[in-house]
Amino acid sequence: MKVTLKEINKSNFRDCFALKVSEDQQKWVGSNENSLAMSKFYPSMKTLGIFDYDTMVGFIMYDIDDESHVYYINRFMIDYTHQKNGYGTQALKILTKEIKDKGEPFLEILCKADNFPAQNLYKNLGFEFTGEIFNDDQVLKLTLI
Numbered sequence: 001m002k003v004t005l006k007e008i009n010k011s012n013f014r015d016c017f018a019l020k021v022s023e024d025q026q027k028w029v030g031s032n033e034n035s036l037a038m039s040k041f042y043p044s045m046k047t048l049g050i051f052d053y054d055t056m057v058g059f060i061m062y063d064i065d066d067e068s069h070v071y072y073i074n075r076f077m078i079d080y081t082h083q084k085n086g087y088g089t090q091a092l093k094i095l096t097k098e099i100k101d102k103g104e105p106f107l108e109i110l111c112k113a114d115n116f117p118a119q120n121l122y123k124n125l126g127f128e129f130t131g132e133i134f135n136d137d138q139v140l141k142l143t144l145i
Contacts, residue, residue: 001052003090005060005098008036008047015056016049022080028115035061035075050078050091057082060091062099071099072108072139076118092125100144107144110137 008016016032039045039061050058061075073095078088099107109127111118119140127140 001086001090003087003094004051005048005091005094006051008049008059012049012056016047016059019056019059019077019079021077022083025080028112028118029077030075032059032075032077035059045074048095050087052082052087057085057087058091060095062095070106070108070141071104072110074110076109088121089125092121096125096142096144105143105145107142109140109142110134111140112136113138 006012013036016036019032021029036047039047042063045061045063047061048059049056050060056079058078059075060073060077062071062073064071073092076088076092078091096107108130109122111122113136119138122140122142125142127142130139130141132139
């Protein structure tokens with residue numbers, strides 16, 4: 001396994017569209033099509049494919065909040081055929097390091113209250129609940145310094 005993050009662009013966006021979560025996970029994750037459309041109206045949002053060598057296995061989108069100046073992940077998914085292989089953990093570690101290397105003190109991630117698998121992943125990586133709710137999502141924060 002060799003996990004890398006690569007920008008979503010015109011040569012790979014269809015691969016991103018093909019990524020899906022299982023039917024029971026759809027209530028927790030917005031579609032990749034919606035996420036990429038959203039990123040066109042919010043140009044500061046970064047959209048990245050999660051790759052194992054040349055195969056896209058997941059998707060992550062993040063931005064920096066205009067008011068708090070904190071980076072946050074608002075979309076994160078691994079295709080259902082590639083889950084339970086460590087891709088999510090590796091991708092989050094890579095992104096966390098990139099943001100930490102920019103000198104940023106925190107990284108936040110949004111998560112549905114009943115998405116216990118994701119909550120466990122985030123907690124295992126050091127994220128902690130803030131008690132904040134954004135739209136219908138709980139906010140978890142990772143201290144990077």
